[in-house]
Amino acid sequence: xxxxxxxxxxxxxxxxxxxxxxxxxxxxxxxxxxxxxxxxxxxxxxxxxxxxxxxxxxxxxxxxxxxxxxxxxxxxxxxxxxxxxxxxxxxxxxxxxxxxxxxxxxxxxxxxxxxxxxxxxxxxxxxxxxxxxxxxxxxxxxxxxxxxxxxxxxxxxxxxxxxxxxxxxxxxxxxxxxxxxxxxxxxxxxxxxxxxxxxxxxxxxxxxxxxxxxxxxxxxxxxxxxxxxxxxxxxxxxxxxxxxxxxxxxxxxxxxxxxxxxxxxxxxxxxxxxxxxxxxxxxxxxxxxxxxxxxxxxxxxxxxxxxxxxxxxxxxxxxxxxxxxxxxxxxxxxxxxxxxxxxxxxxxxxxxxxxxxxxxxxxxxxxxxxxxxxxxxxxxxxxxxxxxxxxxxxxxxxxxxxxxxxxxxxxxxxxxxxxxxxxxxxxxxxxxx
Amino acid sequence: xxxxxxxxxxxxxxxxxxxxxxxxxxxxxxxxxxxxxxxxxxxxxxxxxxxxxxxxxxxxxxxxxxxxxxxxxxxxxxxxxxxxxxxxxxxxxxxxxxxxxxxxxxxxxxxxxxxxxxxxxxxxxxxxxxxxxxxxxxxxxxxxxxxxxxxxxxxxxxxxxxxxxxxxxxxxxxxxxxxxxxxxxxxxxxxxxxxxxxxxxxxxxxxxxxxxxxxxxxxxxxxxxxxxxxxxxxxxxxxxxxxxxxxxxxxxxxxxxxxxxxxxxxxxxxxxxxxxxxxxxxxxxxxxxxxxxxxxxxxxxxxxxxxxxxxxxxxxxxxxxxxxxxxxxxxx
Numbered sequence: 001x002x003x004x005x006x007x008x009x010x011x012x013x014x015x016x017x018x019x020x021x022x023x024x025x026x027x028x029x030x031x032x033x034x035x036x037x038x039x040x041x042x043x044x045x046x047x048x049x050x051x052x053x054x055x056x057x058x059x060x061x062x063x064x065x066x067x068x069x070x071x072x073x074x075x076x077x078x079x080x081x082x083x084x085x086x087x088x089x090x091x092x093x094x095x096x097x098x099x100x101x102x103x104x105x106x107x108x109x110x111x112x113x114x115x116x117x118x119x120x121x122x123x124x125x126x127x128x129x130x131x132x133x134x135x136x137x138x139x140x141x142x143x144x145x146x147x148x149x150x151x152x153x154x155x156x157x158x159x160x161x162x163x164x165x166x167x168x169x170x171x172x173x174x175x176x177x178x179x180x181x182x183x184x185x186x187x188x189x190x191x192x193x194x195x196x197x198x199x200x201x202x203x204x205x206x207x208x209x210x211x212x213x214x215x216x217x218x219x220x221x222x223x224x225x226x227x228x229x230x231x232x233x234x235x236x237x238x239x240x241x242x243x244x245x246x247x248x249x250x251x252x253x254x255x256x257x258x259x260x261x262x263x264x265x266x267x268x269x270x271x272x273x274x275x276x277x278x279x280x281x282x283x284x285x286x287x288x289x290x291x292x293x294x295x296x297x298x299x300x301x302x303x304x305x306x307x308x309x310x311x312x313x314x315x316x317x318x319x320x321x322x323x324x325x326x327x328x329x330x331x332x333x334x335x336x337x338x339x340x341x342x343x344x345x346x347x348x349x350x351x352x353x354x355x356x357x358x359x360x361x362x363x364x365x366x367x368x369x370x371x372x373x374x375x376x377x378x379x380x381x382x383x384x385x386x387x388x389x390x391x392x393x394x395x396x397x398x399x400x401x402x403x404x405x406x407x408x409x410x411x412x413x414x415x416x417x418x419x420x421x422x423x424x425x426x427x428x429x430x431x432x433x
Numbered sequence: 434x435x436x437x438x439x440x441x442x443x444x445x446x447x448x449x450x451x452x453x454x455x456x457x458x459x460x461x462x463x464x465x466x467x468x469x470x471x472x473x474x475x476x477x478x479x480x481x482x483x484x485x486x487x488x489x490x491x492x493x494x495x496x497x498x499x500x501x502x503x504x505x506x507x508x509x510x511x512x513x514x515x516x517x518x519x520x521x522x523x524x525x526x527x528x529x530x531x532x533x534x535x536x537x538x539x540x541x542x543x544x545x546x547x548x549x550x551x552x553x554x555x556x557x558x559x560x561x562x563x564x565x566x567x568x569x570x571x572x573x574x575x576x577x578x579x580x581x582x583x584x585x586x587x588x589x590x591x592x593x594x595x596x597x598x599x600x601x602x603x604x605x606x607x608x609x610x611x612x613x614x615x616x617x618x619x620x621x622x623x624x625x626x627x628x629x630x631x632x633x634x635x636x637x638x639x640x641x642x643x644x645x646x647x648x649x650x651x652x653x654x655x656x657x658x659x660x661x662x663x664x665x666x667x668x669x670x671x672x673x674x675x676x677x678x679x680x681x682x683x684x685x686x687x688x689x690x691x692x693x694x695x696x697x698x699x700x701x702x703x704x705x706x707x708x709x710x711x712x713x714x715x716x717x718x719x720x721x722x723x724x725x726x727x728x729x730x731x732x733x734x735x736x737x738x739x740x741x742x743x744x745x746x747x748x749x750x751x752x753x754x755x756x757x758x759x760x761x762x763x764x765x
Contacts, residue, residue: 063633063664078450078470082494082510082534170632270580271634296633301666301713308552309581309635348451348469350737350755351666351693351713 053152054368054403055283055334058144058291059276059318062171063122063298066344066354067362068382069096069307070314071111071374079346079381081304090373098311101319106373108322108331109366110431114376114388115395117342120356122298125341126175132396133422139181139413144396145289146179146186147420151405152288153186158246159253159287162188165195165275168295175341177291181413188291189247195271195278196254200247253281266320273317280324283334297340301351314338322366335403336366346382360385363395365431369402375431388430393422401427435747436765437706437720437729443749444760445735446483452753454537456498456505457742458519464742464751465505466758467495473507473517478751478760489517489524497538501547501561508535508549516564526564530557536586541594546611548597550585556599558611568614573601577636579628589643589652589698598652598677600640602626606654608677618680622673625656629663637663644698644707646723652677653707653725655695658687666693666713674725686725691717697741708750712737716754718761735759 073096074080085094088106095103095111102109119125128134130143142150149161164177177188191197202211252258256274259281267273272294279290294314299306318336325331343361344354360378376388390398397407400420407427410417454467462479465488473495474485491509498507504525505517512535515527531551539548540561547559556570577583584602591597596617600606604626608618628636642655652675660668670688672695675681693713700707706729709719716734718741721727736754743750750761 076471082469084493084511168632168634268580294634296635296664298633298664300664302637305584305637306635308584312582349714350716352451352737353665 053288053333055152055287055330056144056148056289056399056403057276057279057283057321057334057336058289059314059336059338060166060175060291060293061297061314061338061340062126062166062168062175062293062295064125064340064342064344064356065297065310065314065338066299066303066307067113067360068344068346068354069098069304069311070338071095071362071364072113072378072382073097074346074380074382077346077381079348079383081348083304083307093374096311098307099315101315105319105322108326108372109336109364110370110372111362111364111374112376112388112390112395112428112431113362113374113378114385114390115343115358115361115363116385116389117358117361117392119358120342122171122341122356123174125356125358126171128392129339129341130175130178131180132392135180139418140178141418142180142182142186143178144399145177145188145291146182147400147405148289148403149179149186150182152403154286157286159250159282159285160189160247161287162186162289163191163279163282163287164188164291164293165191165279166291166293166295167192167194167271167275168293170296170298172293172295175293181418182411191254195256195275196251197247200251202248250285253285254278256281263324266316266323268313268316268320270313272313273320276317276321277324280321284328284330298356299344300349300353300355303344303348303352303354305352318366325367331366332368334367335369335399336364337399338364359383365399365402369404369433370398371431371433375428388428390428393425394428397421397425397427398431401432434703434765435701435763437763439765440718440720440730440732440761440763442735442759443762444478446478446758448483448485448756448758451739451755452758453494453496453739454498454507455740455742455751455753455758456500456540457744457751458500460745462749464753465498465500465507466753467498467507467509469494471495471509473498473505473515475519476758478758483758488522489515491515493534496534496536497549499538499540499547501540501544504561506538506540506547506559506561508538508551510534512551514538514549514559530566531555534584536584537588539588539590539597541590541611542592543594546590546594548588548590550588550599552582552584554583554585554601556585556588556597556609558597558614568609568611570597570599570607570609570614570616572607572616573599573605574603577603577628579630579636581636584639586639586641587643589645591645591649592647593649596645596649598643598645600643600654602636602639604638604640604656606640606643606652606675606677608652618677620652620654620675620677620680620682622654622656622682624659625654625671625673627660627663627668633663635663637666638694641694641696641711642698642709644700646700647702647704650676650678651683653698653700655698655709655711657692657694668692670695670709670711670717670719672698672707672709672721672725684725686721688717688719688728688731690731691719693717693737696739699741699743701747702745708741708743710734710738710741710752712754716752718750718752
């Protein structure tokens with residue numbers, strides 16, 4: 001059975017996630033066990049997850065991948081470029097020949113080919129597509145990761161709610177994770193230098209016993225201090241300590257070498273593949289939102305060479321992720337999104353490149369709540385959306401709806417109600433399962 | 434005889450498609466063009482009105498055209514080599530001979546041998562008359578050192594037809610004996626391949642052009658220098674010269690004015706100068722002295738140049754590229 005492939009075989013490890021977290025909170029030994037994915041890979045835990053909320057892995061194609069070389073090919077058009085299109089598992093839907101593995105898995109994926117976000121600027125485009133709306137003068141909106149962290153995260157979780165990988169330097173400062181008015185509680189754990197968080201390891205000079213005893217002492221003093229007091233700040237501080245302990249124990253989640261070679265080979269041994277495999281480990285362990293940024297797609301020169309190099313990697317990694325989640329019974333609870341700040345011009349410039357283009361481009365949604373296939377249509381040259389125009393707000397309303405989140409629910413900034421998406425925006429009903 | 438000092442633009446034609454490859458009918462101004470609209474055209478570049486005539490189509494970009502007698506051989510990103518009888522005006526055969534994009538098709542000077550290079554990293558040699566495959570030249574790595582698919586961009590025959598050089602994305606050059614298919618030399622021009630491990634995590638560049646001197650002793654290699662921002666091709670156009678049999682670099686030239694990739698190299702018939710043409714957002718035409726030490730002429734070409742042909746006496750140069758065909762003259 002797929003879910004038991006990594007199972008250690010111990011009856012003790014066949015426990016529910018809730019029970020597991022309770023145990024985890026009890027002491028250092030349990031904290032150490034929390035990071036064991038052989039545990040989390042059990043069918044019992046998958047069953048628990050099914051009853052719970054959804055997860056999201058965002059593959060952020062930083063710099064702007066070309067829709068014509070991915071989800072919306074135009075072979076034979078003057079703007080089409082040299083790549084052919086291929087039939088997918090969904091009758092009548094064709095994608096680029098550079099993605100044969102995804103073509104075979106298109107029965108899990110929806111390509112939205114009708115994004116018109118009217119923004120061709122890296123910085124503001126990235127903000128728009130991570131938040132679904134533009135900031136107002138006095139309101140900084142939370143990004144998708146922060147909203148998912150708030151909606152899907154658990155107060156008693158010992159793992160981070162929002163993790164983002166962005167290792168390449170280009171464009172990183174233009175697309176930071178940002179919790180906006182939700183505050184730092186829902187902000188991301190950002191990994192920018194390597195695949196493992198910095199500074200979460202216990203100092204060498206402190207033994208695990210010392211560390212645990214210090215935590216116990218802090219807990220005891222805190223409880224004594226809290227007697228007779230009702231302070232939200234106090235509660236928040238205690239929660240923060242618990243989460244830090246959780247993070248310190250979760251270093252193995254970020255350790256890709258814990259995975260068998262067979263799985264690592266499927267994702268590929270490159271940085272992107274390894275980070276997406278870690279993302280799977282994280283969502284499996286209960287992290288609601290992980291973004292893996294793969295920079296840099298900004299192909300002003302040599303667009304076809306660049307996509308010839310990068311799209312097959314995306315094809316391998318994304319298809320491996322789908323298969324892996326499916327094998328573990330998690331695909332119906334984990335949405336995979338491919339998105340960027342914009343797409344690329346249909347016009348091919350003299351440098352055989354494509355430039356920034358926000359008027360007719362594509363993204364994809366895989367997993368729960370959506371109908372696979374293709375939605376929306378661009379004209380024969382790819383310059384204009386002619387069917388199903390979708391802006392950032394509509395896309396976000398669709399994502400929230402597919403995940404079971406009411407896109408019209410309000411957050412409150414002081415007494416001001418702030419709906420999750422721009423008022424008046426509806427999800428694309430045709431694509432919701 | 435051609436005089437570089439007299440170089441001037443004689444004609445410029447607009448063309449609806451990007452022209453990636455051009456071949457000239459000997460002792461004439463008629464050319465064959467391989468284009469981005471998947472078509473192969475025939476045209477007269479000196480005609481008052483430039484009216485390219487469609488001959489036949491591939492199913493992707495046509496990146497190589499070469500003449501062997503009365504037969505035109507074209508290659509495309511569709512992996513097919515098409516043999517076309519220019520007198521009977523009909524396709525003789527069209528075969529899928531490479532598993533990946535064909536990057537170029539080249540004819541030996543005597544027309545007896547045709548070479549095709551492709552991203553399957555194989556150079557295949559063909560009998561120019563019968564179309565029979567003579568050799569498969571394998572030796573270029575299929576993957577870059579960073580695990581991505583490599584590309585085999587270009588090739589050139591020595592003037593006597595005894596050797597062929599091939600060059601790839603990671604800037605490795607192999608020289609082969611045509612008769613036996615045996616590898617006889619290996620060279621590198623690593624500056625022409627840029628891998629960005631920090632900012633963008635992908636690569637750009639590669640060797641895009643090769644040319645032997647008329648005596649066959651020196652091999653010129655064209656590409657671009659290290660690129661700081663690989664979103665663009667904004668690095669100095671670059672040429673390196675090798676004594677290929679000694680496997681020794683003789684000279685390095687980096688343009689002070691022209692940016693982009695050198696897509697075409699060709700020596701003057703007497704070997705006194707070297708034509709380098711290419712581009713990025715703009716294009717260039719450079720005439721270097723035979724040692725690549727001195728620039729004789731350096732001009733903007735008005736388009737990114739993908740290919741070029743010279744007349745027998747080198748007095749006429751035809752550049753083909755981004756939506757244009759340009760005719761330069763340098764009559765002494």
